[in-house]
Amino acid sequence: xxxxxxxxxxxxxxxxxxxxxxLCKFGRKVLVLExxxxxxxxxxxxxxVVGYHTKKPGPQMDLAVQSIAMFRTLADELGxxxxxxxxxxxxxxxxxxxxxxxxxxxxxxxxxxxxDIRMISGDEAxxxxxNLADDVYGALYCPTSGKVNPLKLTNAFARAAKRLGAVILxxxxxxxxxxxxxxxxxxxxxxxxxxxxxxxxxxxxxxxxIAKMAGLDLPVTPRKGQLAVTExxxxxxxxxVQCARYNIIKFRPEAVRDQRALKLGASLSIEQTENGGxxxxxxxxxxxxxxxxxxxAIDVMMKRAIRFFPALENVDIIRFFSGFRPxxxxxxxxxxETAPLHGFYMAAGHEGDGIxxxxxxxxxxxxLIAEGKPSYRIDEFSPNRFLK
Amino acid sequence: MKYVKTDxxxxxxxxxxLCAAYQARSAGADVLVIDENRRPGGQLFxxxxxxxxxxxxxxGTRGYVIGRELLERVEESGVTVWLDSVVYGMEKDRSLGVIxxxxxxxxxxxxxxxxxxxxxxYMAFPGSTLPGVMGAGAAQTMANINRVLxxxxxxxxxxxxVGLIVSYQLMQAGADVLAIVEAAPKIxxxxxxxxxxxxxxxxxxxxxxxxxxxxxxxxxKVEIAEVDERFRPIPGTERIIEADTVCLAVGLNPMTxxxxxxxxxxxxxxxxxxxxxxxxxxxxxxxxxLYVAGDVTGVEEASSAMEEGNLAGVSAAASLGLLDPEEAxxxxxxxxxxxxxxxxxxxxxxxxxxxxxxxxETAAYEAGRRD
Numbered sequence: 241x242x243x244x245x246x247x248x249x250x251x252x253x254x255x256x257x258x259x260x261x262x263l264c265k266f267g268r269k270v271l272v273l274e275x276x277x278x279x280x281x282x283x284x285x286x287x288x289v290v291g292y293h294t295k296k297p298g299p300q301m302d303l304a305v306q307s308i309a310m311f312r313t314l315a316d317e318l319g320x321x322x323x324x325x326x327x328x329x330x331x332x333x334x335x336x337x338x339x340x341x342x343x344x345x346x347x348x349x350x351x352x353x354x355x356d357i358r359m360i361s362g363d364e365a366x367x368x369x370x371n372l373a374d375d376v377y378g379a380l381y382c383p384t385s386g387k388v389n390p391l392k393l394t395n396a397f398a399r400a401a402k403r404l405g406a407v408i409l410x411x412x413x414x415x416x417x418x419x420x421x422x423x424x425x426x427x428x429x430x431x432x433x434x435x436x437x438x439x440x441x442x443x444x445x446x447x448x449x450i451a452k453m454a455g456l457d458l459p460v461t462p463r464k465g466q467l468a469v470t471e472x473x474x475x476x477x478x479x480x481v482q483c484a485r486y487n488i489i490k491f492r493p494e495a496v497r498d499q500r501a502l503k504l505g506a507s508l509s510i511e512q513t514e515n516g517g518x519x520x521x522x523x524x525x526x527x528x529x530x531x532x533x534x535x536x537a538i539d540v541m542m543k544r545a546i547r548f549f550p551a552l553e554n555v556d557i558i559r560f561f562s563g564f565r566p567x568x569x570x571x572x573x574x575x576x577e578t579a580p581l582h583g584f585y586m587a588a589g590h591e592g593d594g595i596x597x598x599x600x601x602x603x604x605x606x607x608l609i610a611e612g613k614p615s616y617r618i619d620e621f622s623p624n625r626f627l628k
Numbered sequence: 629m630k631y632v633k634t635d636x637x638x639x640x641x642x643x644x645x646l647c648a649a650y651q652a653r654s655a656g657a658d659v660l661v662i663d664e665n666r667r668p669g670g671q672l673f674x675x676x677x678x679x680x681x682x683x684x685x686x687x688g689t690r691g692y693v694i695g696r697e698l699l700e701r702v703e704e705s706g707v708t709v710w711l712d713s714v715v716y717g718m719e720k721d722r723s724l725g726v727i728x729x730x731x732x733x734x735x736x737x738x739x740x741x742x743x744x745x746x747x748x749x750y751m752a753f754p755g756s757t758l759p760g761v762m763g764a765g766a767a768q769t770m771a772n773i774n775r776v777l778x779x780x781x782x783x784x785x786x787x788x789x790v791g792l793i794v795s796y797q798l799m800q801a802g803a804d805v806l807a808i809v810e811a812a813p814k815i816x817x818x819x820x821x822x823x824x825x826x827x828x829x830x831x832x833x834x835x836x837x838x839x840x841x842x843x844x845x846x847x848x849k850v851e852i853a854e855v856d857e858r859f860r861p862i863p864g865t866e867r868i869i870e871a872d873t874v875c876l877a878v879g880l881n882p883m884t885x886x887x888x889x890x891x892x893x894x895x896x897x898x899x900x901x902x903x904x905x906x907x908x909x910x911x912x913x914x915x916x917x918l919y920v921a922g923d924v925t926g927v928e929e930a931s932s933a934m935e936e937g938n939l940a941g942v943s944a945a946a947s948l949g950l951l952d953p954e955e956a957x958x959x960x961x962x963x964x965x966x967x968x969x970x971x972x973x974x975x976x977x978x979x980x981x982x983x984x985x986x987x988x989e990t991a992a993y994e995a996g997r998r999d
Contacts, residue, residue: 535719535732
């Protein structure tokens with residue numbers, strides 16, 4: 241069969257565009273099929289935290305370490321500014337001793353990956369971020385965590401890929417998979433069929449639906465995150481700040497007592513963007529693909545923001561929005577070829593870590609496809625762990 | 629977060645909202661009206677001029693008098709009014725997010741009427757962000773409500789009724805209106821308003837536009853020029869007017885944000901100011917239980933807004949079973965015939981055609997949905 245491309249990537253989000261760019265560097269002919277537009281999904285509906293300290297200790301943290309190292313040279317390689325600030329710092333203020341101790345416990349596990357994550361006093365936290373509330377007990381602090389503009393980054397990946405010959409077809413929805421003798425041969429779309437022996441599912445929260453077309457039952461579930469944007473204000477804060485509950489909900493949910501917060505998965509995540517506006521989140525809700533903002537979540541989020549940054553009380557919110565985070569049951573992404581279907585690769589399920597993990601995901605998947613073996617072992621992330 | 633329940637919640641305490649509130653309350657409904665302004669009445673209290681039309685529409689009475697009487701009736705009827713209260717969102721179930729008295733409320737109503745009115749269009753030109761360039765409606769609020777003169781030497785852009793009436797009121801308040809500039813080949817508003825302006829010696833320059841405003845910290849000069857038949861400035865015709873204020877009266881557009889949020893279907897009717905919500909003859913949108921009235925349904929004028937408010941109030945109350953169907957039908961019939969009168973004649977015809985199109989498109993949408 242005539243090949244339309246060496247590799248077809250489904251999904252023009254941050255993963256799909258990153259993989260496309262890396263594959264082009266290997267000289268591969270790449271076709272990206274995107275249902276809506278580049279960055280129309282989660283990459284265009286999130287904040288830009290690029291931190292170590294929010295990563296699950298173990299393989300996920302090791303992956304983050306490699307990915308964040310790549311960020312240092314990314315703007316130069318992509319040839320455009322992506323608003324990356326690699327020394328912004330990441331902070332998680334704790335309200336009391338109990339939260340502080342839980343964070344310390346998580347941090348000591350995270351440190352095994354060799355990253356600088358330390359516990360600091362309330363006074364130290366306030367000297368770093370003077371707008372922090374007076375009664376913050378202490379904080380986890382990671383001086384080398386950064387932030388980036390995820391929309392700019394995704395578009396920069398896409399433009400770099402196109403410069404190297406990738407074709408990105410937007411408004412092209414994949415409707416089915418072409419399969420022969422246990423191997424993928426191409427995809428069907430609303431605009432016709434496209435053939436390739438290698439197909440990558442980089443559809444984020446929708447990755448499970450694409451996998452289903454390939455006959456694979458892979459548990460990727462959309463998890464809604466609601467966020468707010470404020471009016472632009474003068475310099476307010478440099479670090480990205482997540483309240484202690486962020487890591488506690490993520491890694492020790494049993495320790496959270498506030499039922500409303502637990503149901504919504506609500507914790508504070510806040511950063512100031514380059515134009516002065518602040519992005520305030522967020523929730524982690526299982527609500528299918530329903531993306532409405534809810535008064536309940538807004539109330540919880542705004543109270544939480546003011547609790548840690550009282551001065552925000554006088555700042556206007558100009559917009560609320562939401563995005564889906566691709567959740568997997570074990571909190572790890574699915575990276576690699578599926579055993580039952582030859583040529584079908586997964587690159588999805590990063591939940592809230594997608595922006596930070598996008599450079600390494602692109603690199604490793606491209607190496608796997610182009611050279612048969614990635615430069616770093618990713619067996620823990622194999623989608624086959626769910627296909628037994 | 630506090631929860632409040634009511635039969636009917638009305639967003640906007642202007643002409644349409646107050647009439648809707650009065651009708652619904654008179655039928656026996658619990659009614660809560662919410663408005664972001666500190667004073668109710670919407671644009672009515674800015675209208676120092678006499679209204680036109682039939683005696684049923686208080687022709688010859690000044691707008692603020694009509695507003696005062698309406699407000700008295702509403703207050704006596706027992707409607708609850710929340711002022712200085714912002715409705716910041718609507719969920720799919722029609723519940724409203726409201727900041728009232730510094731508290732976050734969720735208002736759950738059996739029926740919601742959105743009567744948020746319209747906002748002014750803006751026109752961009754070099755210097756249009758200088759202090760001293762403002763909407764004509766803003767200048768009217770400053771002069772007639774806050775009793776502050778927005779400037780001494782004024783250039784008005786646009787010769788529709790808003791441009792003409794506001795020019796006259798600014799002159800009454802002591803300002804000099806140096807010119808009314810109109811891109812179209814003829815005056816847009818009523819002849820009677822234009823006549824008053826001209827008798828006072830103010831030139832109305834048709835086939836002209838503002839090409840720029842000049843100044844350091846505010847408007848000092850305004851450059852105008854003639855335009856060709858495609859509204860492009862003709863080089864060499866520029867002239868400078870020494871003015872300190874530019875008022876823009878270049879149309880209005882409906883304030884539909886809450887309706888988009890609630891998932892209402894829209895149609896596009898330029899004569900009504902752009903995208904307007906589909907609604908049926910009872911003023912109900914494509915979201916069941918969500919009604920609209922006044923300029924938010926398409927920009928018209930105050931009397932039509934009041935009648936649409938009456939219609940929405942009666943319809944919402946009837947749908948709650950508070951009016952027997954026969955009585956509701958009779959009242960609706962009366963209101964609709966008064967609306968037809970308002971939408972007739974030389975100036976009303978265009979609005980009547982536009983409204984008919986809006987109702988037709990809604991019927992076509994509903995028929996499609998049933999299939």
